[in-house]
Amino acid sequence: MPQSIRTRVAIVGAGPAGLILSHLLAEEGIESVVIDRRTRAEIESTIRAGILEQGTVELLTRIDPGTRVQTVGERHDGIELRFQGEGHRIDFQALVGRSVWLYPQHEVLTDLLALRAGAGQDLRFGVTASGIDDTDPDQPRVIATDSQGDNVVIDADFVVGADGSRSVMRSAVAGASGNGVFREYPFAWFGILCDAPPSSDELIYSNSDDGFALISQRSPQVQRMYFQCDPGMDAQAPSEAEIWATLQARVPGTSLKRGPVFQRDVLSFRSFVAGELRRGRLALVGDAAHTVPPTGAKGMNLAVADVVLLARALHALLREDDSRLIDTYSERALRRIWKAQHFSWWMTGMLHTPPRGDDFDRRRQIGELRSVVESEAGRAYLAEAYTGWPLDV
Ligand code: PHB
Numbered sequence: 001m002p003q004s005i006r007t008r009v010a011i012v013g014a015g016p017a018g019l020i021l022s023h024l025l026a027e028e029g030i031e032s033v034v035i036d037r038r039t040r041a042e043i044e045s046t047i048r049a050g051i052l053e054q055g056t057v058e059l060l061t062r063i064d065p066g067t068r069v070q071t072v073g074e075r076h077d078g079i080e081l082r083f084q085g086e087g088h089r090i091d092f093q094a095l096v097g098r099s100v101w102l103y104p105q106h107e108v109l110t111d112l113l114a115l116r117a118g119a120g121q122d123l124r125f126g127v128t129a130s131g132i133d134d135t136d137p138d139q140p141r142v143i144a145t146d147s148q149g150d151n152v153v154i155d156a157d158f159v160v161g162a163d164g165s166r167s168v169m170r171s172a173v174a175g176a177s178g179n180g181v182f183r184e185y186p187f188a189w190f191g192i193l194c195d196a197p198p199s200s201d202e203l204i205y206s207n208s209d210d211g212f213a214l215i216s217q218r219s220p221q222v223q224r225m226y227f228q229c230d231p232g233m234d235a236q237a238p239s240e241a242e243i244w245a246t247l248q249a250r251v252p253g254t255s256l257k258r259g260p261v262f263q264r265d266v267l268s269f270r271s272f273v274a275g276e277l278r279r280g281r282l283a284l285v286g287d288a289a290h291t292v293p294p295t296g297a298k299g300m301n302l303a304v305a306d307v308v309l310l311a312r313a314l315h316a317l318l319r320e321d322d323s324r325l326i327d328t329y330s331e332r333a334l335r336r337i338w339k340a341q342h343f344s345w346w347m348t349g350m351l352h353t354p355p356r357g358d359d360f361d362r363r364r365q366i367g368e369l370r371s372v373v374e375s376e377a378g379r380a381y382l383a384e385a386y387t388g389w390p391l392d393v
Contacts (some may be wrong), residue, residue, distance in 0.1 A: 054390025179275030
């Protein structure tokens with residue numbers, strides 16, 4: 001006999017989206033079960049993006065008295081765009097009165113897991129979902145196995161796929177192929193984590209003739225840096241000396257503080273939006289629904305925005321039997337998703353060197369960068385998009 005669980009909302013995936021959703025539902029008195037195929041330690045140690053929009057930080061601060069976003073995280077009031085060897089600050093506070101916070105995703109997850117576990121949330125680790133049985137469309141059932149390989153079924157009034165870019169839930173919502181819209185990019189990032197002090201107070205997004213580089217941070221002792229590379233590059237190929245030489249050549253004007261490189265990876269770039277975000281009593285949020293290239297720092301923020309919309313819609317559906325918000329969830333979420341897709345695509349194209357670009361491409365790109373930094377309207381658009389549009393509109 002499979003282990004049988006009954007809940008109101010089954011949430012597949014204990015990443016930021018799934019955990020925040022479980023919290024927002026609990027605030028409305030809606031009980032949920034969250035499953036994840038990973039262990040808690042694995043979730044807490046996944047190194048991912050680091051930039052939180054102001055709206056994301058406001059939400060975390062409201063829901064979690066224990067959040068360390070203001071103490072361990074750091075507020076950033078601007079970024080630097082660098083090209084042709086010159087830095088141009090985009091002053092978020094002066095332009096739009098907003099900021100972002102540098103607070104790595106694994107820290108967000110550590111906070112959220114403690115918050116939800118402390119509140120008695122039913123959280124099950126090592127439970128792998130394999131699909132949905134929606135024979136009864138009003139009572140979708142998640143089919144899963146636990147870490148012993150025993151079957152688990154979860155009967156719910158609603159199922160949410162918050163299970164990341166390799167989502168198993170996606171096909172149940174959007175069809176076997178995900179039926180999505182794709183864009184591949186001829187770019188990738190070679191990323192490192194190193195033990196060193198920060199080289200700059202703010203993030204530097206640097207366009208250079210040799211390719212893009214991003215100087216980011218993780219903490220006062222650990223830095224995250226990236227350089228544009230070929231998507232087929234082997235992460236183990238370059239020596240540390242070669243990595244530093246490449247990075248340094250791409251940020252002329254800043255002397256990078258070096259230290260031992262303890263992690264290296266190659267990140268390929270993709271844009272994706274699933275064909276459907278909701279079918280009947282199933283919905284997708286976060287990376288299960290969409291992927292953006294990392295240049296706009298939108299990934300986790302977009303997941304939070306989905307969840308804010310979905311929590312309200314589930315409250316209306318499950319507490320008030322009102323399906324109007326769930327019926328428009330997809331359409332409303334997609335408005336922001338496509339703005340974020342555009343912003344991420346635009347930042348990517350503006351900052352990276354096209355592999356087979358000619359002189360025209362290069363000069364046009366410098367013209368584009370100048371159009372942004374030399375215009376208050378241009379800088380303000382970048383600042384508004386980077387710090388994030390208002391949530392839940
Ligand atoms: C990061 O710190 O990992 C990071 C920051 C900004 C980005 C992308 C990644 O746009």
